[in-house]
Amino acid sequence: MTNHQFTTQIVHADRLGGAEHGAIHKPIHTSVQYGYEKVEDLIAVFQGTAKGGFNYARQGTPTTAALEAKITQMEGGQGTIAFATGMAGICAVFLTLLKAGDHVVASQFVFGNTNSVFGTLADLGIEVTMVDVTDAANVAAALRPHTRMVFVETIANPGTQIPDLEGIGALCQQHGLLYVVDNTVASPYLFRASSVGAGLVVNSLTKSIGGQGAALGGAVTDTGLFDWSGYPNIFAPYRKGDGKGWGLQQLRKKGLRDMGGTLSSHAAQQLALGAETLTLRMERTSATALALARYLEAHPAISRVLYPMLESHPQHAFARKHLKAGSWLLSFELRDAAQCLPVCNRLQLPIKATGLADSRTLIIPVAHTIFWEAGPDVRAAMGIADGMIRLSVGLEEVEDLLADFEQALAGA
Template sequence: MTTPEFTTALLHADRQFGVEHGGIHKPIHTSTQYGFDRVEDLIGVFQGTLKGAYSYSRQGTPTTAALESKLAAMDEGVGAITFATGMAAITAVFLTLLKAGDHVVSSQFVFGNTNSLLGTLGDLGVTSDKVDVTNVANVEAALRPETRLVFVETLANPATQIADLEAIGRLCRDKGVLFVVDNTILSPWLFKPKAVGASLVIHSLTKSIAGHGQALGGVVVDTGLFDWQGYPNIAESYRKGDSRQWGLTQIRKKGLRDMGATLSAQHAHAISVGAETLALRMDRSSATALELARLLESHPAVGRVFYAGLESHPQHRTAQRLFRSGSWLLSFELRDSSDCLPFLNRLSLPIKSTGLGDTRTLIIPVAPTIFWEAGAEVRASMGIADGLVRVAVGLEDPADLLGDFRQALGG
């Protein structure tokens, strides 16, 4: 049989290595402790000489391991580690791979909570520079001898800026710097960051991959492209065996064992099942989002629309070259900002809610809610106007959703 395509491989991943009792899905393993017939095997688990066994569920279970195998395959990586949330995954990368005195170059367009985390890192002695990553020259200018990693999002939330991904990947490779890419919005179906030289890929599994608004989760995938032998912050105790696994080993030991940001077996199972329809959901919601973006762009009541699939988007050519589509994320501004809240209240189908990547369309005014704490100066640097509205397009029939927007806009 030839190598299966993306969705086929996902659908049959659970059965690849056998499933208990002939089940179609891997079961949910709820045990927190694991026993052994021989004490030598128990010792082997702790010392890392016995592979494929479990000691305590804080570091993983058979259920999370099955999901990690799927996620690593989706991103063509050498391994993956799941976490309780996407923010836990990002935090684990920063806190396990960085030390006081290190420096980070980050996109200035990152998710609000990631921006807050960078501030916390500063309190711990890890400095950062936030730059406009749509141009690699800004990243290169910010690099220092103590720069350990560059962090970007493939598609920024909420104003959809796209990083200069290919050029940043080449720069990081040439400088020996970790290139960490948050690909939450696009997912591995629309784009694989390994193609641009990413060292580590992060997803909030809660969004695109799980897709149903019912399970929190995060993941770090190692693409296998980074040479950990030259990274100074890997502890000596983890510098053994396959060097491609050194980074993941340290992240798992410190991020799960020491920090306890463990994904539950129940949520791992829900995410795994949700992932099976990833390509179908992303294609459907992306197609609807493009229709909606075109409607909004052509309407006289709308001032600006931010969607990577539109030719008017500043990085549209990059999106066309690298991504399958523009995804389900778009944002826009009304010409009359005073009508923003009344307009939102006239909509009936989109749910006025925080969050992203549900089967239902979600909508929110950005400045007074999710980016309120960031302050006006940070919002301005991220291209977030006071009247910006974010839409996470779901799976409704396109005619129903577009009709609702038409009536709310006044025809």
Template sequence: MKNKGFTTEILHSDRQSAIEHGALIKPIHTSVAFGYKTAEEICAVFQGRQPGFSYGRQNNPTVGALEQKISKMEGGLASICFATGMAAITTTLLTLLRAGDHLVSSAFLFGNTNSLFNTLTTLGIEVTFVDATDAANVKAAIRPNTRIVFVETIANPCTQIADMEGIGELCAEHGLLFVVDNTMTSPWVFRPAKTKAGLVINSLTKYVGGHGNALGGAVTETGVFDWSTYPNIYDSYKTGKPSSWGLLQIRKKGLRDTGASMTAETAHHLSMGAETIALRQEREASNALALARFFASHPAIKKVFYPGLESHPEHEHAKRLFRTFGSLMSIELKPEVDCFQFLNKLELVILSTNLGDNRTLAIPVAHTIFYEMGAERRASMGIADNTIRLSIGIEDVEDLLADFEQALA
């Protein structure tokens, strides 16, 4: 059957190849070592000349099934899974960048990613932060030693949206690798390959898993970038088609060096969660839009950050690119409203730091996940001291509205 829909493809992806004992989903393979009948065969697997499993640090049948599922979700050629989303970003960049290289990044970054990029500068890798909502800012930052441009689709927590179409064209023109973190949208809401992203990164902990019960990350090769032009590929990984070189180096060298491997049990949890991503995100986005409109008219709220509102600076951009406007939003309370008192009055909404959970979560970002960044950097990102980030869940919207209303009263 051709032209399967998104959810149909994900639900039936495991059974596109034979599964032991007729199981409907890929079983959990806990073995970290795999035996072969001949020495020639094990050598061929290790050298990448034959498909197979070498060692649990780099591949595993259960993790491999999830990788195939992520590739289908992103419309990519292949994927690699990692222990966390940060492991995916760290391993990818440490594998592909060298001292003396230059990285251009969106200034509107997840706090942990910002911390990593600051660490890269101590290793001799130059990093320039720009306002990526306009590709002209990225263009102005490009240098002869620029190798990668990195952006997030929707910024956390103030929902700035990168000019991915313009940046993708710019990277193609200059032969740069365009890396897009798709976590805040997810493969169901948006496929970065459409904007010429060469690599796509997802924190699977968030919308793909959806249940807050497993950490994981992934990097997907889209087939857009010409790796034969990239100077940092080692000769030993220039085997097969050039489209596989980057991901092969990330798996063979990156996973070996960092050891940031995903376990089979984790892959099973994330694979099961992925089956319902479209159903969950439709409900979450619907709830988020209703709440954003409620907040926009509430006298205690100074500002609402949500791409679904027509007042959002990148609303038209989001409407053109994304299937929905997502479920991440932030609100800035008016100065006279104590953010801690407001949060402590919430009864249904949970005070927690995760995103993409079935349950609605709230957190005061300036005092927690962006605290180490400092007041000056927070201000440049639009984060005020009384900014509250919300990850909207699948609860009945009437219950959510009632909880926020009583807390703001």
């Protein structure tokens, strides 16, 4: 199937991977325990010397394994681990691959919950320096002898900043650093992080890949580009056999077995079904978001629109170079910040809710909700104004959304 296109591979993955009884989807495996005829076979699974196999569902099931195979295929990687949520995956990366005394360089525009995790890392003795990653020179200036990792998001939420993905990748390769890219907003359809040298790719499966706001999930994919044999934080029990698998093995053992961030089989199948329509949804929502962005940019009540495919976007050149389209995330600012809540309330189609990449358009005032806890100083550093509104554009017809915004903004 490697000679077929992106969606063709995904929709036929289960049946060609050997689904039972000729089924076109992998079944939901609910068993927690997995038994073997010989105890030696069980030992091989425990010690990681067996090719495949399951022992206890906290480390995965045949259903989560099928989803992992799909994500690996999407990202063009060598392996994936599924987690209960995207944040579980991010925490596993940080807490299983970093130690006290290590240093991380991260984007100053990261998702609010990720920013909160950085505070936890600091309490554990892991230092994080946050910089403007739209210029790789800022990352280079922040590097230290004990820097282990660089962490960025393909498209930042909510400001839609795009890092110098290629420049940072070259920098990480030069210094032997682990380059971690959160690809949630772009999705592996619009962008493959391996193309810029990322070693690990994070996806919140809840969002682009699942796509319907019906199941939580996350994934970490190893692209095969990072040399784990030279990484000092791999525990001795995992330094066996092919070094290419050391990173994922430690993530699975520590992130799933020890920390318990396990994805259920029921959620895994629902997310796998959502993945089949990823291409269609990303193309539709990207086209609608661009049309809406152009409309808002021309409206007198709007002071600024943030969408990567607008020519006015500060990183538009990066977007055109790396992305197939702009995705579903769109933010804008009202000239009169006092109109922020009234405009949201006058809109009839967008649902006033947190979350992203649902089938339905979602709207939220940013400073009052998802970045309220961060405080005004952090918001200012991230470019989040009091009048900023975030949209997650859904599958509605663009004409209906445009008409709704027309009436809602008339009073502004």
